[in-house]
Amino acid sequence: MNLLQTVLTRILYAVLLLIAVLVLNFSLMHLAPGDVADTISQSMGGADAEVLADIRADYGLDKPFLVQLATYIGKVAQFDLGHSFFYNTSVTGLIMQKLPATLLLVITAQVLALVVGVILGVYSARHPNGISSHFVTFLALFGYSAPVFWTGILLLIGFSLHIQWFPVAGMRDVTIEGGFWVHFIDVVRHLVLPVITLSSIFLALYSRLCRATMMEVLGSDYVRTAKAKGLTTREIVYKHALKNSLSPVVTLAGLQFSAVISGAVLVETVFGWPGLGTLAFQSIIARDTPTILGILFFSALVVIVGNLLTDLALRLIDPRVGSKG
Amino acid sequence: MKHVLKGLVAATAMASVLATSGFAADEPKRGGTLITVLGSNVRNLNSAVQSGIVTGFPGAQLFASPLRYDEDWTPQPYLAKSWSVSEDGLKVTLNLVEGATFHDGHPITSSDVKFSVKVIQENHPFKAMFAPVESVDTPDEHTAVLNLSQPHPALMLAMSGQLMSIIPEHIYGDGQNPKSHPRNNVDVVGSGPFKLVEFKNGEHVILERYDGFFMEGRPYLDKIVMRIIVDPSARAIALENGEVHISAFESQPQIINRLKKVDSLTVTSEGYGAIGPLDWLAMNAGSDGPTGNVKVRQAIAYAVDKNFIHNAIMQGTVTDAKTGIHPDSPFYEPDVEAYELDLDKANALLDEAGFAKGDDGMRFGLTIDFGWPSAKPHVEYVKAALKKVGINVTVRASADFPTWAKRMGTMDFDLSWDAVFNWGDPVIGVHRTYVSSNIGKGVWSNTQGYSNARVDELLEMAGKENDPEKRKALYSEFQKIVAAEVPIYFANTLPYHTVYSDKVGNPPLGIWATSSPIDLMYLKD
Numbered sequence: 001m002n003l004l005q006t007v008l009t010r011i012l013y014a015v016l017l018l019i020a021v022l023v024l025n026f027s028l029m030h031l032a033p034g035d036v037a038d039t040i041s042q043s044m045g046g047a048d049a050e051v052l053a054d055i056r057a058d059y060g061l062d063k064p065f066l067v068q069l070a071t072y073i074g075k076v077a078q079f080d081l082g083h084s085f086f087y088n089t090s091v092t093g094l095i096m097q098k099l100p101a102t103l104l105l106v107i108t109a110q111v112l113a114l115v116v117g118v119i120l121g122v123y124s125a126r127h128p129n130g131i132s133s134h135f136v137t138f139l140a141l142f143g144y145s146a147p148v149f150w151t152g153i154l155l156l157i158g159f160s161l162h163i164q165w166f167p168v169a170g171m172r173d174v175t176i177e178g179g180f181w182v183h184f185i186d187v188v189r190h191l192v193l194p195v196i197t198l199s200s201i202f203l204a205l206y207s208r209l210c211r212a213t214m215m216e217v218l219g220s221d222y223v224r225t226a227k228a229k230g231l232t233t234r235e236i237v238y239k240h241a242l243k244n245s246l247s248p249v250v251t252l253a254g255l256q257f258s259a260v261i262s263g264a265v266l267v268e269t270v271f272g273w274p275g276l277g278t279l280a281f282q283s284i285i286a287r288d289t290p291t292i293l294g295i296l297f298f299s300a301l302v303v304i305v306g307n308l309l310t311d312l313a314l315r316l317i318d319p320r321v322g323s324k325g
Numbered sequence: 326m327k328h329v330l331k332g333l334v335a336a337t338a339m340a341s342v343l344a345t346s347g348f349a350a351d352e353p354k355r356g357g358t359l360i361t362v363l364g365s366n367v368r369n370l371n372s373a374v375q376s377g378i379v380t381g382f383p384g385a386q387l388f389a390s391p392l393r394y395d396e397d398w399t400p401q402p403y404l405a406k407s408w409s410v411s412e413d414g415l416k417v418t419l420n421l422v423e424g425a426t427f428h429d430g431h432p433i434t435s436s437d438v439k440f441s442v443k444v445i446q447e448n449h450p451f452k453a454m455f456a457p458v459e460s461v462d463t464p465d466e467h468t469a470v471l472n473l474s475q476p477h478p479a480l481m482l483a484m485s486g487q488l489m490s491i492i493p494e495h496i497y498g499d500g501q502n503p504k505s506h507p508r509n510n511v512d513v514v515g516s517g518p519f520k521l522v523e524f525k526n527g528e529h530v531i532l533e534r535y536d537g538f539f540m541e542g543r544p545y546l547d548k549i550v551m552r553i554i555v556d557p558s559a560r561a562i563a564l565e566n567g568e569v570h571i572s573a574f575e576s577q578p579q580i581i582n583r584l585k586k587v588d589s590l591t592v593t594s595e596g597y598g599a600i601g602p603l604d605w606l607a608m609n610a611g612s613d614g615p616t617g618n619v620k621v622r623q624a625i626a627y628a629v630d631k632n633f634i635h636n637a638i639m640q641g642t643v644t645d646a647k648t649g650i651h652p653d654s655p656f657y658e659p660d661v662e663a664y665e666l667d668l669d670k671a672n673a674l675l676d677e678a679g680f681a682k683g684d685d686g687m688r689f690g691l692t693i694d695f696g697w698p699s700a701k702p703h704v705e706y707v708k709a710a711l712k713k714v715g716i717n718v719t720v721r722a723s724a725d726f727p728t729w730a731k732r733m734g735t736m737d738f739d740l741s742w743d744a745v746f747n748w749g750d751p752v753i754g755v756h757r758t759y760v761s762s763n764i765g766k767g768v769w770s771n772t773q774g775y776s777n778a779r780v781d782e783l784l785e786m787a788g789k790e791n792d793p794e795k796r797k798a799l800y801s802e803f804q805k806i807v808a809a810e811v812p813i814y815f816a817n818t819l820p821y822h823t824v825y826s827d828k829v830g831n832p833p834l835g836i837w838a839t840s841s842p843i844d845l846m847y848l849k850d
Contacts, residue, residue: 032724032725032727032728033727033728033731033732034725034726034727034728034729034730034731035727036727038726038727038730038731038734038767038768039726039727039730040368041450041730041767041768041769042726042730042768043365043368043375043377043379043380044375044376044377044380044450045376045377045378045450045746045748045754045769046450046451046745046746046754046757046768046769046770047376047450047451047767047769048450048451048452048453048757048766048770049763049766049767049770050452051450051452052767058502058504058505086368087366087368087526088368088369088504088505088509088510089510089526094526097525097526098527153558153559156558156559156562157562160562160563160566161562161565161566164566167568168554168559168562168563168566168568169552169554169556169559169560169563170528170529170552170554171528174529174531174550175358175360175550269555269556270556270558270559271556271559272552272553272554272555272556272559274525274527274528278527278555279526279527282365282366282527282555284725285725285726287725287727
């Protein structure tokens with residue numbers, strides 16, 4: 001299959017998948033008892049019965065289910081994700097406002113986890129029985145098994161309260177003034193703890209996987225050949241072995257992309273990071289159907305694009321992938 | 326001995342008076358940026374159409390109301406420099422401050438008051454506030470006369486805090502739906518001490534001093550940054566490390582008690598009287614099941630140990646509340662049946678009600694619901710407590726708030742943990758829970774299915790009684806009846822606390838907490 005075909009098939013699948021995601025979620029949201037009128041009234045400390053009826057009428061919630069579904073799908077087909085019930089603003093606008101923050105967090109965390117994971121993996125594969133290798137294993141498993149919100153709070157107590165290196169919440173300090181670099185450094189300072197928290201889960205996966213494949217590769221024939229022809233260990237590890245042990249890691253990273261987004265929900269909530277995760281969490285709590293569906297739509301999109309990029313990356317690392325035969 | 330004690334009390338009172346006056350001698354300072362927090366995302370900044378404590382904080386800074394209240398529940402002039410109520414109680418005249426302007430420089434006139442009343446009547450969730458207002462006359466630019474169909478004492482509190490925001494007619498009167506008006510969150514033109522700089526959904530609300538504010542020399546602060554931090558642990562850390570100056574409505578006992586130990590912070594439960602948040606166990610009094618029987622409900626009340634709830638679950642952060650009116654309210658009646666723990670009495674009542682113990686020691690089963698995670702310990706405790714008197718309680722968790730709200734609204738429950746706010750006058754937030762005409766009208770209506778003709782009559786009378794003493798007597802009888810018939814077992818006030826740093830002067834400790842203007846708040850050097 002050539003590249004174009006791959007991409008086109010992927011897009012077709014993606015569209016079908018997106019429709020399924022929307023219909024399924026819309027129905028599930030509808031099946032649950034109660035609706036957004038209840039949460040709006042909760043946010044207002046209670047409301048009279050006629051106000052509740054008004055709210056339902058305003059958002060068409062009093063219409064039959066199929067009519068609501070058809071209206072919604074019809075709108076999405078015209079690239080209109082609708083209006084948020086809870087925030088009274090366009091869902092697309094809301095998501096576009098939050099998407100950059102989430103991408104910044106998720107991509108930084110993913111890259112950090114990959115780079116550090118691979119370095120640790122290679123290191124511990126080369127010294128499988130050393131004390132430091134065991135330490136890496138311990139650290140990785142600890143990061144993987146500790147709940148994200150717990151790790152987050154722990155880091156906050158350590159580095160925001162006791163040693164006041166990093167700010168507690170948010171993405172920027174609105175009170176500081178200065179040029180681009182002042183703000184850049186400010187965002188980086190806010191980014192450090194959430195990124196460490198989010199990448200801690202994936203670090204374990206990547207480093208363990210890299211370690212395992214690396215050890216396997218290091219024991220293979222061509223590595224022995226390379227050694228026999230007199231290459232240095234450094235050359236063998238980084239020029240020959242690493243390339244071959246990397247493709248499972250990259251595949252995994254692509255698959256994990258969705259998990260990174262779901263992980264972001266918790267991390268963003270703990271750190272008050274103004275991204276899609278926080279919005280998703282709040283919309284689910286508020287039963288804000290259009291916003292939830294909009295976010296699912298976008299996350300599905302991000303995952304699909306992420307997977308596509310993974311495929312392309314694999315082709316680069318290993319030209320055999322995707323070639324005929 | 327008693328005399329000595331009295332003397333001591335007097336001495337302490339003196340000392341605190343001295344301390345307070347010493348404190349007051351601290352001259353308020355102009356300027357500075359206050360950093361504060363909102364505990365959840367804001368839906369709408371226009372407090373004329375959106376109620377709730379999260380909108381209340383920015384709302385009361387952006388928009389002024391005709392009156393404001395001091396800590397003793399006495400109305401004070403605000404946008405109305407004076408007011409009067411006619412002899413028959415059917416006309417309330419407001420004399421507006423002259424020269425007051427909206428944030429865009431337009432004068433605030435009586436026709437804006439008339440317009441605001443109309444918008445609130447049509448869109449605000451609390452219909453009871455202005456229901457008797459039939460029309461508003463505007464004899465001149467600075468006089469607004471509210472014509473009532475019956476005397477309406479609740480109007481006074483309804484004209485304060487976040488409940489009667491005066492909004493500009495020239496902005497919101499353009500025919501668009503005020504509930505979803507584009508200017509509710511962007512380019513807001515308000516009447517209050519602070520104007521909007523920026524509202525970023527999920528991030529922050531930034532306000533700035535309005536130089537043309539109608540009260541000379543106020544507000545003191547130059548800027549207010551309200552950061553939206555949803556996680557209570559993160560908020561606590563931000564308070565501890567000084568990133569945030571003040572936070573209101575903190576409600577986690579563990580966090581409150583931890584912050585109390587921090588030297589640089591003051592933690593107080595003062596200032597929530599008019600918000601009036603109450604925590605209670607609702608019982609389905611209209612049910613055909615056991616809870617429909619008043620003796621069963623009384624037995625349940627006797628079997629639950631309040632001390633355990635106050636000290637073990639809430640860790641001493643709450644105040645006792647014996648009735649549906651907040652203990653800080655002038656209408657609170659403390660002299661009602663208190664239901665001290667008495668298992669013998671509970672068992673006897675259940676026997677009398679005809680529910681004898683079976684062979685396994687159990688009498689019957691009930692379900693108990695709860696709408697939010699922090700109420701889980703309460704329902705687990707009720708389950709354990711009622712087992713002792715032979716009631717087998719099953720805890721029903723709800724997936725989320727709407728699921729629970731649906732069960733409550735349709736009265737599909739036996740017992741449920743619930744929290745309801747008074748919202749100022751009893752007419753606004755108390756009547757709704759007890760009048761028989763409001764049974765099963767959604768969450769926080771009369772979801773208990775409680776019906777008592779005398780209670781209906783008392784509340785009807787109290788709602789239009791302008792004489793405070795007579796009104797108090799009516800509410801007193803009402804509270805005694807409800808306590809005796811226990812459609813609700815009143816546990817305590819919600820543990821709302823305001824936490825503020827040493828730097829904060831004049832924190833909002835009046836009756837409306839942060840749902841009131843903070844034009845007097847300042848930052849010390």
